[in-house]
Amino acid sequence: MNITRENIDDLNAVVKVDIAKEDYSGKVEKILQDYRKNANIPGFRKGHVPMGMVKKQYGKAVLVDEVNKLLQDALNKYLTEEKLDVLGNPLPKEQENFDWDCENYTFEFELGLSPQFEVSLDNKKPITHYKIVAGEEMINNQITHIQKQYGKLVTKEVAEEGDVVAGTFINEAEGIESKTSLPLEKLKGKKNLEKFLGAKVGDTISLKTKGLFEDDHQLMDFLHVEHDKAHGLDIPVEFTINEINKQELAELNQELFDKLFGKDEVKSLDELKEKIKEDAAKQFKQQSDQQLLNDVTESLIENNKFDLPKNFLQKWIRTVGEKPLTEEEAKEEYEKSETGLRFQLIEGKLIRENKLEVKFEDLKSFAMDRIREQMAQFGQMNPSDKELEDIAARVLSNQEEVKRLSEQLMNEKLLNFYKENIKLEEKEVTYEDFVKEIYK
Template sequence: MNISQEKIDNLNAVVKININPEDYQARVDKAIKDQAKKAKIPGFRPGMVPPSHIKRMYGKSILVDEINNLLSDTLNKYIDEEKLEVLGQPLPKIDEDKHYNWDFTDNFEFNYELGLAPDFKVDFSAADKIAQYVIKVDEETLAARIKNIRRSYGKMTNPDVSADDDVLYSDLAQLSPDGSVFEDGIAITASVRLDQVKDEAIKASLTGLKKGDVVTLDLQKAYDNDAAKIAGLLKIDEETAADLKSNFQLTVKNVNRLEESDLNQEFFDKLFGEGTVSNEEEFRAKITEEIEGMMAQDAERKLQEEIYNYTINKFQFTLPDEFLKRWLKASDEKMTTEDLEGGYNDFAQNLKWTLIGNKIIREQDIKIDYEDVFQTAKFRLDQQFRMYSPQALSDEQLGQYTVQYLQNKENANKIFEEVKALKIFAYIKSVVTLEPKEILYTDFQKL
């Protein structure tokens, strides 16, 4: 067997593999004998089928399989021994002029295109400056959060007349085009929350109502054609809700209002524990701290985005784009040329980040241990469980769930990649200069 490489340029190469009968004959003979032992053919006892019979019946297909296996083994071994950093997978070059008899005496020649990773240096330093946003709470966000908390601990009342943010407990009846109640139409008793009504004119028409009042309601306009909200209100499926054109008659049965809790010691103790907060100033400070703690996660995600974009722009190197496009199309036969052109830039950017990250991992000798993966998976599962249950799992239970979760190869790979990314970000943050920039939450959202 002979294998050689022709360098087209720094990013593309062709590997040529020549295979002679002596290279594959022993493999093929063994495969035929193994097949003979397992074959169940009428007229022969199990395990007693002559290899010559198997060769006559299935010889060519066995030869093809073994040649393919030999090619795969040979190519992978060559890439490994030559320490070639290959992008994608080798692509076979089809030569229409070559024809083989597949009669166990052919000399074969196969050519494979390789896309090679570019050579580049990763040289971060303190001279590299990246913005690190420190999010501060604005008055609007703080007021909204305080209002929600106070209402959560407030009490329900039934005022005579409706106002903003009230709930109208009402009978809803579907109307015919002429304005009369549709006899076989939708009729339901439901709670209409005024804080969910998007149209200001309709919202205004629903304020100032009292028990027994009747108004006509355009649900599509009220909820800005939000089929999910309309479906939830009327207890119908979203497809029906989306096609619904009728107005509805709303008859108020009751006005419900959730009053905000008083800012007193009982409320503070209930919220934070006895004696932790004793006045409104301390309460506002505590809520500010809580919100900014949650915002810190958003700030970290934004910092990672800034690092990603800075890194991609700092290290400008070329990829074997034409090869990669051919490989992507070969990997997905359903991919159209439009799909490829539309998505290739994002693919190339992510591939560049992967190459840079892998180089950092190698050069900085960054280790990713099982314990890192386990603890990250455990943390993610703990977050998920807390979303659905206020009662936290014991450390032992959480550990058992984590072991089960990581037994799934796809889950384990996903967490491994997350840990890898976190370590790459951590390294870059430790080397570059992070420039803190205070920003109000409302302005941060615009970014």
């Protein structure tokens, strides 16, 4: 067997594989001998079928199968030994007048080669690294939410702003009869709210579903209509009040603080606000880091230009799916995936050159940290190392979980690498300002 390569240019090559009879004949002969021993053909005793008949019936299929196996093994070995970094898979070139009745064969494959480039981390303009904090409004809203959660409902006779009314939405024609509790603060617009103010138990209020809530999806919650029906629903409904309750807020005292955070962990309103701010910062860190990853990705793609074997990749895309694509469809798929492919090449090079590997011990430690965090959310604050290790062992026995955690850990390693090596500019913003700035 002989394998040669012709480089068409820096990104494309053709590999030629010459297979001679002596490369495959021994294996083919052995397989046919085995077929002969086990063949059940009418008129012949088992093991005494003439070899000529066996070859006539099975010879071509066995030959094709063995040559293809030999070809794939040789090609894979060649790519590994030559350390060729290819994109996609080798594509066999069409050959006119190919004849399996010949004893020697030649096969040619097109290769798309990975581009050679150096990754530049030099971004002229610093990338913004957001430090997201809870603003005063968010902190106060969270305190009110806590007071409501730990407060109590007090029954009353007349509805006022801020009350919760229990009752039934009805529209007989649409088959709607939905019992619900409706916080008046959920209503959209003054006109809808004013219909409830001063109302008493037993009163029936006429409403329109259109514009009743800020979001039509809330019709699913309060009227129990299906998702598709809720969008743009414009029908009259009547709401009969069965009960009126006022939400009495819990008092901000030491008893509540201890219930929330443990004995004497928080002792004043100011400490409560600081605690809420700290907890919010932990939650916002994930969003901040994800945004940094997004912005770094865009910067790396913008600052690292290189060519790709475009024509080869489009040809490969045509053949790689469950069904062949047209040239136009393959071109569209390539354009959709080109940016992602470029970043994969950049990221892969950074990982290799900076040895950002995921070792098993790192993965185990990472898994234990995640498990510890999850247990803390359910009040298990001090699990033993053995308990954590046992759970981690079960998690890491699942290949899907290993893949998921490995990706998360690699993202964390890359994020730390970017923070140390890319020019960043920290900017403190409230969550509201962050959303406005990112999604403007």
